[in-house]
Amino acid sequence: MTDEKPLILVADDDDDIRSLVTFRLERSGYEVVQAVDGDEALRLALERIPDLAILDVMMPKQTGYEVTRAIRANEATRRMPVILLTARVQETDVTRGFDAGADDYIKKPFSPQELRARVQAILGRR
Amino acid sequence: MAHVLAAVAAALGVLGVVSVCVLALRRIQVARADRTTREAEARLRPIALALVDGEPVAGELESRDALRVAALLSRYARWLNRDARRNAASFFEQLNAVDDAMLELRARRPWRRATAAFALGDMGSPRAVPALVASLDDPSRDVRAAATRSLGRLGAAEAVEPLVHALASGHLPHGVAGEALLAVGADALPSLRRLERESDATVRAAAVELVGLLGNASDAPLLVERLRDTSAEVRAKAARALGRLGAGDAASALRAGLDDRIPFVRAAAANALGIVGDEEAVPALLHIARTDRFEVARAAARALARIDPSRTRAAADESPHLREATDLLA
Amino acid sequence: MKTLLEILAVASLTYFAGLNLAYLAFTAIAWRGITHHRRERAYAGADETLTSPLTPPISILLPAYNEEAGIVESVRSLLALHYPQHEVIVVNDGSRDATIERLRGAFELVPVRKALREVVLTAPIRATYSSRRHPELWVLDKENGGKADALNAALSAASYPYVCAIDADAMLEEDALLRVAKPVLDDPELVAAAGGIVRIANGCRVEHGRVVDVALPQSRLATLQVVEYFRAFLVGRVGWSRVGALLIISGAFGLFRRSLVEAVGGWSTTTVGEDVELVLRLHRYLRERGERYRIEFVPDPVCWTEAPETLRVLSRQRRRWQRGLAEALVRHRRVIGNPRYGALGLFAFPYFLVFELLGPLVQLLALPFVIAAYATGAVSLQFVAAFLVVSLLIGILLSVSALALEEFGFRRHVRGVEAGRLLWYAVVENFGYRQINDVWRLIGLIDAIQRRAGWGEMTRRGLGARPS
Numbered sequence: 001m002t003d004e005k006p007l008i009l010v011a012d013d014d015d016d017i018r019s020l021v022t023f024r025l026e027r028s029g030y031e032v033v034q035a036v037d038g039d040e041a042l043r044l045a046l047e048r049i050p051d052l053a054i055l056d057v058m059m060p061k062q063t064g065y066e067v068t069r070a071i072r073a074n075e076a077t078r079r080m081p082v083i084l085l086t087a088r089v090q091e092t093d094v095t096r097g098f099d100a101g102a103d104d105y106i107k108k109p110f111s112p113q114e115l116r117a118r119v120q121a122i123l124g125r126r
Numbered sequence: 127m128a129h130v131l132a133a134v135a136a137a138l139g140v141l142g143v144v145s146v147c148v149l150a151l152r153r154i155q156v157a158r159a160d161r162t163t164r165e166a167e168a169r170l171r172p173i174a175l176a177l178v179d180g181e182p183v184a185g186e187l188e189s190r191d192a193l194r195v196a197a198l199l200s201r202y203a204r205w206l207n208r209d210a211r212r213n214a215a216s217f218f219e220q221l222n223a224v225d226d227a228m229l230e231l232r233a234r235r236p237w238r239r240a241t242a243a244f245a246l247g248d249m250g251s252p253r254a255v256p257a258l259v260a261s262l263d264d265p266s267r268d269v270r271a272a273a274t275r276s277l278g279r280l281g282a283a284e285a286v287e288p289l290v291h292a293l294a295s296g297h298l299p300h301g302v303a304g305e306a307l308l309a310v311g312a313d314a315l316p317s318l319r320r321l322e323r324e325s326d327a328t329v330r331a332a333a334v335e336l337v338g339l340l341g342n343a344s345d346a347p348l349l350v351e352r353l354r355d356t357s358a359e360v361r362a363k364a365a366r367a368l369g370r371l372g373a374g375d376a377a378s379a380l381r382a383g384l385d386d387r388i389p390f391v392r393a394a395a396a397n398a399l400g401i402v403g404d405e406e407a408v409p410a411l412l413h414i415a416r417t418d419r420f421e422v423a424r425a426a427a428r429a430l431a432r433i434d435p436s437r438t439r440a441a442a443d444e445s446p447h448l449r450e451a452t453d454l455l456a
Numbered sequence: 457m458k459t460l461l462e463i464l465a466v467a468s469l470t471y472f473a474g475l476n477l478a479y480l481a482f483t484a485i486a487w488r489g490i491t492h493h494r495r496e497r498a499y500a501g502a503d504e505t506l507t508s509p510l511t512p513p514i515s516i517l518l519p520a521y522n523e524e525a526g527i528v529e530s531v532r533s534l535l536a537l538h539y540p541q542h543e544v545i546v547v548n549d550g551s552r553d554a555t556i557e558r559l560r561g562a563f564e565l566v567p568v569r570k571a572l573r574e575v576v577l578t579a580p581i582r583a584t585y586s587s588r589r590h591p592e593l594w595v596l597d598k599e600n601g602g603k604a605d606a607l608n609a610a611l612s613a614a615s616y617p618y619v620c621a622i623d624a625d626a627m628l629e630e631d632a633l634l635r636v637a638k639p640v641l642d643d644p645e646l647v648a649a650a651g652g653i654v655r656i657a658n659g660c661r662v663e664h665g666r667v668v669d670v671a672l673p674q675s676r677l678a679t680l681q682v683v684e685y686f687r688a689f690l691v692g693r694v695g696w697s698r699v700g701a702l703l704i705i706s707g708a709f710g711l712f713r714r715s716l717v718e719a720v721g722g723w724s725t726t727t728v729g730e731d732v733e734l735v736l737r738l739h740r741y742l743r744e745r746g747e748r749y750r751i752e753f754v755p756d757p758v759c760w761t762e763a764p765e766t767l768r769v770l771s772r773q774r775r776r777w778q779r780g781l782a783e784a785l786v787r788h789r790r791v792i793g794n795p796r797y798g799a800l801g802l803f804a805f806p807y808f809l810v811f812e813l814l815g816p817l818v819q820l821l822a823l824p825f826v827i828a829a830y831a832t833g834a835v836s837l838q839f840v841a842a843f844l845v846v847s848l849l850i851g852i853l854l855s856v857s858a859l860a861l862e863e864f865g866f867r868r869h870v871r872g873v874e875a876g877r878l879l880w881y882a883v884v885e886n887f888g889y890r891q892i893n894d895v896w897r898l899i900g901l902i903d904a905i906q907r908r909a910g911w912g913e914m915t916r917r918g919l920g921a922r923p924s
Binding site: 128129131132134135138139141142145146149152153156157237240241243244268271272275296299300301302304305308335339420424445446447449450453454456 | 492495496498499508509510511566567569570571572573586615638641643644645836838839842843845846849850853856857859860863867872879
């Protein structure tokens with residue numbers, strides 16, 4: 001699980017968003033593994049047990065909420081911090097995210113710098 | 127007669143063959159262009175991503191590549207907020223893309239003007255704002271819409287007033303204009319507060335709705351004033367806005383709204399009271415849930431369920447809406 | 457006798473000339489429409505509306521009868537649509553299979569006594585359910601009353617200002633609701649209804665109720681329908697929409713302003729063409745009140761459906777469509793030629809009457825007439841030959857131009873082999889498929905005249921089943 005570089009899972013069905021986030025994180029010294037949909041995201045989360053997961057909410061196959069719930073339900077990944085990337089920011093969506101077990105959420109459009117800062121803050125605490 | 131037909135037949139035959147050839151050729155052309163673009167993009171993506179990160183381009187880019195990088199940046203710009211786009215903005219300036227686009231705003235074909243107006247939003251240069259504001263009066267609706275979106279993307283607070291006026295007079299697609307104003311964010315509030323008092327009711331209504339979405343607790347007094355507006359639309363939107371802002375001290379004014387002549391205003395007041403959680407409204411809400419028309423009674427029942435679940439359950443049999451609200455509480 | 461046949465031959469020529477001129481006009485209008493649409497994508501930006509609190513919420517109305525095979529997939533994919541705020545109202549129309557049980561199990565339904573508006577009367581509703589997991593899902597269990605009746609029941613339970621009527625076997629793309637709601641979002645005061653395009657899913661790979669890979673069907677019959685749909689949908693409806701006379705919003709996927717549907721009394725339970733009939737009624741209601749309005753066709757590919765692959769089921773479907781059209785046109789016959797109804801009365805109705813309703817009859821009789829005319833020496837052999845060739849070529853050209861529109865506009869069928877196959881079928885379509893369609897439509901017309909009842913059931917394989 002932990003080596004030199006912390007491992008981060010980035011899951012989003014949009015190629016551009018994945019590129020933007022991955023680039024910034026890799027530049028900051030993290031190792032990144034990517035997923036394009038909910039099923040792949042969950043599989044990678046359980047297989048590679050990353051130090052943090054960044055999940056898009058609206059993904060095909062399983063939503064970010066569902067993947068978060070599954071991560072929380074599994075003993076090995078229960079404590080993994082999860083940040084949700086969401087375009088929807090109605091009040092209900094935010095609470096839904098936290099109810100599912102997410103630690104934080106970031107609105108789209110977003111700033112990769114800010115995302116990295118949040119990642120650093122969360123990982124720094126551990 | 128037959129000869130005419132035969133000639134027509136021949137002409138059609140030729141036309142058919144020609145069109146099939148054109149289609150086939152176009153397909154090949156498009157496939158080839160797609161392939162080249164994909165390869166180029168793969169090559170240029172790291173440069174574009176670095177630019178977003180703030181790292182300037184090392185060395186010169188040939189013009190076609192520069193255009194491709196610009197296209198990539200525009201795509202990325204969709205997902206990036208204003209801060210994150212600042213780095214890319216200088217790249218566009220370097221390319222003179224901003225000036226070129228502003229020139230295109232005066233092109234003859236509407237779609238060219240529209241494409242330019244749209245692109246300016248992603249390029250992130252505030253220099254373009256005056257020209258875009260001027261485009262809000264373009265004869266083509268598509269151009270106006272694109273200019274609107276870009277003004278939102280650029281966060282142009284100075285464009286808020288012209289935007290709201292154009293929205294109120296129906297010149298702009300409703301959704302695009304609303305979105306643009308929301309994109310400007312809190313910077314739009316000073317203008318919006320002024321517009322809450324405009325003579326045109328549609329302008330007031332739009333301003334009130336946006337203040338509800340962007341404002342804060344200090345906006346409550348102005349909104350309470352609007353609860354007594356002459357226009358029902360404004361009154362209803364003011365109630366909604368107060369609910370959104372969670373303004374507890376507006377409760378008594380909202381309670382007065384429960385007696386409004388117009389049903390949708392009553393419903394909006396009921397909703398807001400439910401969000402705010404005003405216990406003093408319970409008797410009035412009960413009455414409305416029992417006796418008022420469908421939409422209003424439903425709003426009242428739902429509000430009641432939020433404020434006082436036990437009271438709601440007790441009154442469950444007194445109205446279908448109270449019954450529904452009770453069942454949902456379980 | 458000879459002169460009579462001569463006259464008839466000329467008459468049918470005039471008919472064909474008129475028809476094809478109309479098609480040409482449509483194709484031209486559709487080209488403009490689609491070019492504009494394509495260019496628009498460069499500056500339209502639909503993604504922002506996803507986040508917007510200003511986007512009007514929509515109630516999806518889903519009537520279901522004997523849908524146990526695919527109902528859960530269907531509802532799941534509807535709940536997962538990309539849209540800021542929407543609810544799904546499923547109506548179990550007295551199914552005799554396990555539809556309601558499947559729903560109960562999959563979505564943790566609990567009985568909730570929902571208050572129903574009941575502006576339009578329906579068959580009795582036995583129970584109403586809400587879902588614990590998905591508060592935006594409602595299920596109504598009612599006694600059988602037919603699709604229109606089920607839609608009216610769902611209407612009764614709808615909370616939002618816009619309703620979207622959907623067929624249980626229709627598969628929507630993720631952005632479908634956003635795309636079809638765009639005209640409404642742009643002009644909420646003006647747009648009364650909007651319809652999307654329906655595409656054929658046979659041969660496409662479907663996962664979780666969504667089409668993930670577009671491919672042409674294996675079945676020849678289904679592929680012929682693909683070409684036909686391009687011609688009928690892309691060309692026809694884009695054209696009519698642009699002149700403000702869109703008659704048909706597909707029953708599989710249509711968005712309406714709820715208050716208007718209630719005002720006109722909901723969907724009609726006394727016709728098989730309830731989708732056409734509702735749109736006509738809306739047009740009339742709004743025009744008679746002198747209100748400015750638009751009913752739009754949104755050409756983006758957004759809704760997929762399974763097409764019949766056997767002649768028997770296809771014939772039933774076409775007969776039913778024709779009968780529905782006939783019933784709707786007859787019911788609203790005062791619109792024909794009436795300038796008070798604008799383009800609808802002056803162009804759309806007469807067109808549909810002459811070319812769509814009576815057209816099959818003329819088209820089937822044309823060839824026999826021409827041959828009879830030749831047999832009696834009224835016309836020369838060259839005439840007959842030229843006539844045949846011209847009809848065929850025009851038919852082919854129209855199908856090809858519809859394909860071209862698809863190419864330029866949307867390019868969903870990307871594989872070269874598929875394009876070739878489509879082209880081939882565009883040619884082949886004219887040698888038999890069109891003719892048999894005319895036969896079915898003629899029978900449908902006769903049905904309408906005789907008022908035969910009944911729907912026939914389309915054997916459905918259910919969503920998520922791999923195409924065989």
